[in-house]
Amino acid sequence: MAAITVENLVKTYTTYKRGSGFLETLKSFVKRNPVTVRAVDDISFKIEKGVICGILGPNGAGKSTTIKMLCGALFPSGGKIDVMGYYPAKDRIKYVRKIGAVFGQRSQLIWDIPPIDSFAMNKAIYAIKDSDYKKRLDELTELFDVAEVIHKPTRVLSLGERMKCEFIMAMLHSPDIVFLDEPTIGLDVIAKTKIREVVGKMNQNGTTFILTTHDLEDVEQLADHVIIINHGKKVFDDTLPHLKSTLGNKKIVKLTLSKPYIGETINGANIIQRESELDISLEVDVEKQGINDFLNDLSNFVDFTDISIKELPMDMIITRIYNA
Amino acid sequence: MKYIKMYLACAHTAFSRAAAYRADFLLGSIITLLSNILFPLVTVLIYTNGATFPGWTMWEVLLIQSVYSMSTGAAAMFFYSVVWVTMEHIREGSFETVLLKPVSPLFFIASSNFDPQYGGLFLGGLVLTIVSSAHTNISGLSGILQFILLFTAGLAVMSGLYLVMAAITFKWVGNARIPEIFDSIITFGKYPAGIFPRGIRVLSTLIVPVSVIGYFPASALLGRLEPMAYISLIPCLLFLAFGIWIYNRMIKLYEGVGG
Amino acid sequence: MHKLEELKAVAFATYKEWSVYRTHSMVSMFVGPIYFIVQYYIWTAVYGGADTLAQMELSQTIRYFGATVLIGYLTMDFADWNLQMLVRTGKFLTFTLRPMHHRFFALSQKVGHRILGFFFEFLPCLLIFTLVFRVDIIPEHLGWTAISVVLAFLMNFYINYCIGMTAFYLTQANGIRVVYQLLAQVFSGALIPLNFFPPAMQYVMMFLPFQYTNYITAMIWTGGDNIGGINLSVPQAVLCQGIAVIAAYLLSEVIYRISMKRFTAVGA
Numbered sequence: 133m134a135a136i137t138v139e140n141l142v143k144t145y146t147t148y149k150r151g152s153g154f155l156e157t158l159k160s161f162v163k164r165n166p167v168t169v170r171a172v173d174d175i176s177f178k179i180e181k182g183v184i185c186g187i188l189g190p191n192g193a194g195k196s197t198t199i200k201m202l203c204g205a206l207f208p209s210g211g212k213i214d215v216m217g218y219y220p221a222k223d224r225i226k227y228v229r230k231i232g233a234v235f236g237q238r239s240q241l242i243w244d245i246p247p248i249d250s251f252a253m254n255k256a257i258y259a260i261k262d263s264d265y266k267k268r269l270d271e272l273t274e275l276f277d278v279a280e281v282i283h284k285p286t287r288v289l290s291l292g293e294r295m296k297c298e299f300i301m302a303m304l305h306s307p308d309i310v311f312l313d314e315p316t317i318g319l320d321v322i323a324k325t326k327i328r329e330v331v332g333k334m335n336q337n338g339t340t341f342i343l344t345t346h347d348l349e350d351v352e353q354l355a356d357h358v359i360i361i362n363h364g365k366k367v368f369d370d371t372l373p374h375l376k377s378t379l380g381n382k383k384i385v386k387l388t389l390s391k392p393y394i395g396e397t398i399n400g401a402n403i404i405q406r407e408s409e410l411d412i413s414l415e416v417d418v419e420k421q422g423i424n425d426f427l428n429d430l431s432n433f434v435d436f437t438d439i440s441i442k443e444l445p446m447d448m449i450i451t452r453i454y455n456a
Numbered sequence: 457m458k459y460i461k462m463y464l465a466c467a468h469t470a471f472s473r474a475a476a477y478r479a480d481f482l483l484g485s486i487i488t489l490l491s492n493i494l495f496p497l498v499t500v501l502i503y504t505n506g507a508t509f510p511g512w513t514m515w516e517v518l519l520i521q522s523v524y525s526m527s528t529g530a531a532a533m534f535f536y537s538v539v540w541v542t543m544e545h546i547r548e549g550s551f552e553t554v555l556l557k558p559v560s561p562l563f564f565i566a567s568s569n570f571d572p573q574y575g576g577l578f579l580g581g582l583v584l585t586i587v588s589s590a591h592t593n594i595s596g597l598s599g600i601l602q603f604i605l606l607f608t609a610g611l612a613v614m615s616g617l618y619l620v621m622a623a624i625t626f627k628w629v630g631n632a633r634i635p636e637i638f639d640s641i642i643t644f645g646k647y648p649a650g651i652f653p654r655g656i657r658v659l660s661t662l663i664v665p666v667s668v669i670g671y672f673p674a675s676a677l678l679g680r681l682e683p684m685a686y687i688s689l690i691p692c693l694l695f696l697a698f699g700i701w702i703y704n705r706m707i708k709l710y711e712g713v714g715g
Numbered sequence: 716m717h718k719l720e721e722l723k724a725v726a727f728a729t730y731k732e733w734s735v736y737r738t739h740s741m742v743s744m745f746v747g748p749i750y751f752i753v754q755y756y757i758w759t760a761v762y763g764g765a766d767t768l769a770q771m772e773l774s775q776t777i778r779y780f781g782a783t784v785l786i787g788y789l790t791m792d793f794a795d796w797n798l799q800m801l802v803r804t805g806k807f808l809t810f811t812l813r814p815m816h817h818r819f820f821a822l823s824q825k826v827g828h829r830i831l832g833f834f835f836e837f838l839p840c841l842l843i844f845t846l847v848f849r850v851d852i853i854p855e856h857l858g859w860t861a862i863s864v865v866l867a868f869l870m871n872f873y874i875n876y877c878i879g880m881t882a883f884y885l886t887q888a889n890g891i892r893v894v895y896q897l898l899a900q901v902f903s904g905a906l907i908p909l910n911f912f913p914p915a916m917q918y919v920m921m922f923l924p925f926q927y928t929n930y931i932t933a934m935i936w937t938g939g940d941n942i943g944g945i946n947l948s949v950p951q952a953v954l955c956q957g958i959a960v961i962a963a964y965l966l967s968e969v970i971y972r973i974s975m976k977r978f979t980a981v982g983a
Binding site: 477479480483484486487490491494497498501502504505506507508509510633634636637639640641643644647650651652653656 | 742743745746749750752753756757759760761762763765768769885886889890891893894897898900901906907911912913
Binding site for chain 2: 143145200203204205206207208209221224225226228229231233235238239240242244245249250252253255256257258259285
């Protein structure tokens with residue numbers, strides 16, 4: 133069953149061009165040139181209930197605008213959105229009761245007071261029953277291991293501690309869908325792992341997560357479904373395994389050569405990177421040439437002292453899709 | 457009932473924040489106290505140099521100004537920070553965090569940013585009102601009742617003005633001087649209206665009824681209320697309604713209704 | 716020469732930054748004249764038929780309020796608020812990483828702002844006062860007035876900067892700033908010409924910074940010889956102002972050096 137259905141979504145807005153010289157600036161005081169931007173250009177997709185869906189795209193691609201429309205903070209210029217039966221922007225107050233959001237770069241905690249006080253405020257606003265609140269709070273603080281942290285003012289917390297509290301704040305009212313916008317940005321490895329662990333756990337309990345991120349490890353570790361948006365259009369919409377194989381079945385073979393090699397290809401594989409005179413990376417299309425055969429013939433072409441074989445890294449896949 | 461609970465919960469965070477910076481709160485209260493003393497100072501200086509506002513004693517003019525302080529203090533406690541908080545959200549692009557809460561954005565911002573500091577202004581105005589009243593002839597119960605009515609209307613127009621200010625910040629992004637416009641408009645309510653020409657008096661009574669902030673309630677206490685004052689009750693209510701309406705309308709526009 | 720280039724670059728960048736908010740300047744075109752109208756009616760009523768009050772004639776008093784408004788547009792700044800904000804948010808750190816004295820940077824910013832102010836606040840209001848209100852607002856002694864305006868420009872800046880630097884010592888220096896602004900409103904002569912204060916107080920105020928940010932300049936502008944309650948003449952008043960500016964500059968320099976030693980940025 134689809135939790136989110138988006139059909140032919142469009143968002144346009146007008147911005148103004150400003151000059152840069154002294155006279156242009158003076159002129160812009162009196163007259164401005166409008167420019168229409170199509171931030172989201174006819175996007176359609178469905179996200180199933182209980183899934184973790186990653187939405188990727190380069191900066192300025194229209195991701196944030198799409199998320200804002202899904203959260204009900206922005207009205208679409210065209211098209212339809214249905215989330216759990218609601219039209220987010222129109223039914224906003226009823227709708228947002230059912231969702232939570234964590235913005236990596238915008239805090240919802242009140243800065244000068246402890247998170248526990250912000251939680252109490254949310255309790256009143258979302259009308260959470262006392263017993264539910266206590267149960268949920270205990271559950272989440274234990275999961276994130278922040279029992280002492282929540283009593284200190286937000287401004288003295290480290291970024292990792294603060295993000296965990298932001299998560300708790302977003303999930304206290306047991307939302308069905310949680311939007312995560314750059315949730316792990318700036319976090320150390322341990323904090324990231326912790327957050328991913330909790331997201332996975334909550335997902336197992338049935339919460340749907342929509343994740344926008346530039347951290348591809350987040351995507352690899354968490355996402356079932358991946359949507360890629362570029363220039364306001366959808367350029368990919370499928371499962372994670374399909375994403376990995378979208379550029380075909382390729383392997384990266386890294387060699388440390390015995391002597392320098394001048395040439396664009398070795399045994400039919402393109403040299404895609406030269407780290408130094410002797411360290412090169414090859415891209416092998418395994419569909420055209422089985423890895424066994426490739427390796428058997430390789431030593432006929434070059435001598436090497438070291439070799440490693442890897443899958444296409446995610447950032448390479450994504451970059452190629454962004455640039456397509 | 458539910459809204460009262462919500463309001464108290466949100467206002468509680470505002471109090472906590474004030475308590476977190478006790479020194480600042482104390483200082484803020486001292487500041488508002490000082491401003492209570494400094495504004496009437498001009499009136500005192502005028503009279504000690506041998507001049508007068510024609511037809512008004514010094515204490516009568518001080519009464520106008522103390523009522524004005526009470527009114528601005530009370531309205532500011534509830535609505536002033538709405539202006540700054542809205543402005544900052546728009547400027548930082550973080551208004552979505554407000555739109556994520558399942559309550560009216562205006563309610564949320566106003567309740568969680570209740571500013572107890574202005575209580576000092578209100579209390580100072582109250583004290584000066586009482587002192588000034590002691591030096592003038594207060595016209596008994598009917599005067600006090602009229603005062604209450606007009607004072608409430610003054611709160612309505614002040615609140616409406618704050619909301620209009622806050623609504624403007626959606627368009628005039630980052631314009632920290634918006635409050636100055638309104639400060640200058642409401643100044644007309646600080647003095648006996650008789651000093652202004654007819655055109656201005658009509659404006660300050662019927663169109664943007666700022667005379668209701670200080671001048672009319674004080675006149676009522678002194679038993680010299682102009683009959684015209686009652687007509688200004690309607691624009692006061694209209695202003696408040698307009699303020700609420702336009703603030704919510706600006707939110708809708710921010711969300712992109714109408715393309 | 717490098718300093719001049721720095722000044723120009725920062726002033727221009729600031730000028731452009733503020734031009735984006737074009738309506739900001741138009742606020743002044745509304746607020747200034749309104750303020751003046753209010754004062755006009757107050758003082759016309761208050762004078763009644765009297766010739767002079769507190770040694771000032773009605774016409775000078777009215778011109779005085781016009782002058783304070785115009786002087787404000789040429790000399791005001793937010794150096795205090797701005798510096799406090801930078802320290803409070805920790806952004807001041809980025810300035811210690813630049814090869815520029817922050818106070819000089821802030822002064823350059825002010826130059827940029829006030830150039831905008833000159834075109835979009837001062838000139839329009841001057842026109843409104845002269846053509847619409849028909850107030851004779853042209854300064855009596857143009858040369859001395861110009862010098863005094865420059866001194867007031869600097870005075871405002873150095874004192875505001877000192878106030879801003881209290882942020883290095885107090886977490887909520889904002890309170891200090893507001894107190895100062897309140898006191899300045901009254902004692903700078905913006906609300907009432909200082910001649911109305913008791914003579915003893917006027918004498919004390921000679922030693923406070925407030926009157927040098929507006930009152931002195933406004934009195935020179937309106938051509939009185941009854942300045943400061945001790946009947947200073949125009950050149951004498953300018954001299955006093957000059958001394959005050961130097962004192963303010965030295966104070967800001969001393970505090971700046973101590974502050975830089977003490978400065979620790981708020982954690983990232």
